[in-house]
Amino acid sequence: MLFSFRKKKDDFSYLPSSDKSLSDLAQDRFDIPSLSHTLSGKLFLREELPLKSHQLETLQQEQFIQTIPSITTNPNHCRRCGNTQTSLFGEIPCARCNSTHIYCRNCIEMGRVLQCEELYYWTGPKPTYSIPNEICAWEGKLTGAQQLAADRICQTIDQAKEELLCWAVCGAGKTEMLFPAITKAIIAGKRICLATPRADVVRELFPRFQQAFPHITITALYGGAEKRDAPSQLTLATTHQLIRFADAFDVMIIDEIDAFPYHADPLLPYVTKRAATKQAAFIYLTATPRKELKLRSDNGKLPTVFVPIRYHGQPLPEPQFIISLNLKNTLENYGLPKTFWNWYHNRTQANRQLLIFVPTVDHSNQLSQTLQKQLPGQNIAAVHADDSEREEKIQQFRNKQLFILFSTTILERGVTFPSVDVVVLDAGHDVFDQAALVQIAGRAGRSADDPTGDVIFIHDGKTNAMIDAKRMISQMNQKARKL
Numbered sequence: 001m002l003f004s005f006r007k008k009k010d011d012f013s014y015l016p017s018s019d020k021s022l023s024d025l026a027q028d029r030f031d032i033p034s035l036s037h038t039l040s041g042k043l044f045l046r047e048e049l050p051l052k053s054h055q056l057e058t059l060q061q062e063q064f065i066q067t068i069p070s071i072t073t074n075p076n077h078c079r080r081c082g083n084t085q086t087s088l089f090g091e092i093p094c095a096r097c098n099s100t101h102i103y104c105r106n107c108i109e110m111g112r113v114l115q116c117e118e119l120y121y122w123t124g125p126k127p128t129y130s131i132p133n134e135i136c137a138w139e140g141k142l143t144g145a146q147q148l149a150a151d152r153i154c155q156t157i158d159q160a161k162e163e164l165l166c167w168a169v170c171g172a173g174k175t176e177m178l179f180p181a182i183t184k185a186i187i188a189g190k191r192i193c194l195a196t197p198r199a200d201v202v203r204e205l206f207p208r209f210q211q212a213f214p215h216i217t218i219t220a221l222y223g224g225a226e227k228r229d230a231p232s233q234l235t236l237a238t239t240h241q242l243i244r245f246a247d248a249f250d251v252m253i254i255d256e257i258d259a260f261p262y263h264a265d266p267l268l269p270y271v272t273k274r275a276a277t278k279q280a281a282f283i284y285l286t287a288t289p290r291k292e293l294k295l296r297s298d299n300g301k302l303p304t305v306f307v308p309i310r311y312h313g314q315p316l317p318e319p320q321f322i323i324s325l326n327l328k329n330t331l332e333n334y335g336l337p338k339t340f341w342n343w344y345h346n347r348t349q350a351n352r353q354l355l356i357f358v359p360t361v362d363h364s365n366q367l368s369q370t371l372q373k374q375l376p377g378q379n380i381a382a383v384h385a386d387d388s389e390r391e392e393k394i395q396q397f398r399n400k401q402l403f404i405l406f407s408t409t410i411l412e413r414g415v416t417f418p419s420v421d422v423v424v425l426d427a428g429h430d431v432f433d434q435a436a437l438v439q440i441a442g443r444a445g446r447s448a449d450d451p452t453g454d455v456i457f458i459h460d461g462k463t464n465a466m467i468d469a470k471r472m473i474s475q476m477n478q479k480a481r482k483l
């Protein structure tokens with residue numbers, strides 16, 4: 001039950017606390033409010049602390065900073081990332097102690113943490129924030145469905161320990177729905193974190209939030225981010241970056257929660273929960289909730305608000321299934337099936353750009369070359385996860401310098417192009433699960449100027465994922481009709 005943050009009892013009792021108030025000594029020597037801003041809610045290695053030894057000593061005497069062991073043994077437990085898996089601990093000789101001890105390999109990219117080191121934790125006063133007069137500068141207007149969701153999100157953050165699933169279709173405009181609640185939380189002096197599994201989502205959201213909240217300092221944390229500011233009142237972060245946090249955020253919004261790579265890393269839900277305060281409200285945003293979350297929602301155990309309609313009011317394009325019996329053979333020879341050409345030559349809007357999803361990197365590269373030979377007048381490219389020119393190609397496609405873009409599932413979400421038709425070649429392949437197919441279909445019809453688009457699933461046998469994806473889309477359209 002990985003998503004039942006509230007049900008699962010994680011033990012965070014190792015986090016120290018203190019109710020000591022400011023002594024004259026501390027007040028004289030330190031700028032406590034500024035230290036509190038920098039240090040509160042995080043677990044630090046010694047070298048990460050911006051303090052001289054004597055300063056640290058005083059703050060420890062005052063119990064404004066306390067330490068916890070970084071790794072406890074029998075059984076091994078990394079207090080920074082929560083890792084308890086034996087295979088993810090290594091051994092290394094330590095020059096300081098002249099002995100060999102264990103270190104955690106799971107969180108090594110945040111700086112190696114050795115068994116003999118301690119983690120430093122601020123237990124002094126919590127930070128307070130100066131609240132500007134104008135908070136949200138966004139001047140758009142929410143649609144009825146968006147407003148309903150925004151109201152529920154606002155109610156949820158008012159309640160301690162509440163959870164809310166916001167199930168909003170692709171293109172619902174979910175970022176804007178958050179603005180009223182974030183505004184409210186800022187006024188209340190709360191600390192807010194918007195966490196998402198994907199760094200590209202943080203990169204995309206950061207400038208939008210800066211525009212919407214021009215007088216609020218916003219911290220963006222993701223691997224490779226150059227600026228590592230002190231956490232501010234509003235933090236955007238990849239879930240991975242939350243490894244550094246503890247008891248920090250009063251509002252925890254998790255965007256794209258279904259992309260939570262919990263199969264790969266079950267510790268992310270653990271650190272996400274630890275990063276929140278005990279009273280925090282949790283908001284989960286997704287267009288495609290996975291089984292556990294959906295089950296809790298269906299059973300009435302997880303409060304849920306639906307946004308079944310896109311911001312422009314048009315229904316989601318429903319996928320058409322096109323069977324192509326010789327598909328595997330054709331694709332193996334890097335050819336495009338006849339069914340594709342039949343559709344291509346007859347599509348209703350031949351000027352729409354084309355986004356073609358394929359199962360593998362190899363297919364992506366080879367098929368784009370095949371198609372380029374067959375359509376010499378068109379600019380065609382291919383992208384995949386490790387493509388060093390990924391960002392440029394996406395930008396070129398957005399600028400309409402490319403007419404056709406082949407992609408693996410990497411572009412299934414987080415990217416918006418105004419006017420595209422979408423094709424999935426070999427939609428029955430394992431890589432295309434229900435969530436992926438719903439997200440892929442959600443790339444079409446995103447703009448108010450062209451709110452429709454063809455979504456074609458070419459397959460050689462329907463899979464449950466395809467059927468479930470189509471059902472999820474049409475159920476949302478039904479809900480939207482009833483609004």
Ligand SMILES: [Zn+2]
Binds near residue numbers: 079080
């Ligand atoms: Zn670790």
Ligand SMILES: [Zn+2]
Binds near residue numbers: 094095096098114117
């Ligand atoms: Zn040592």
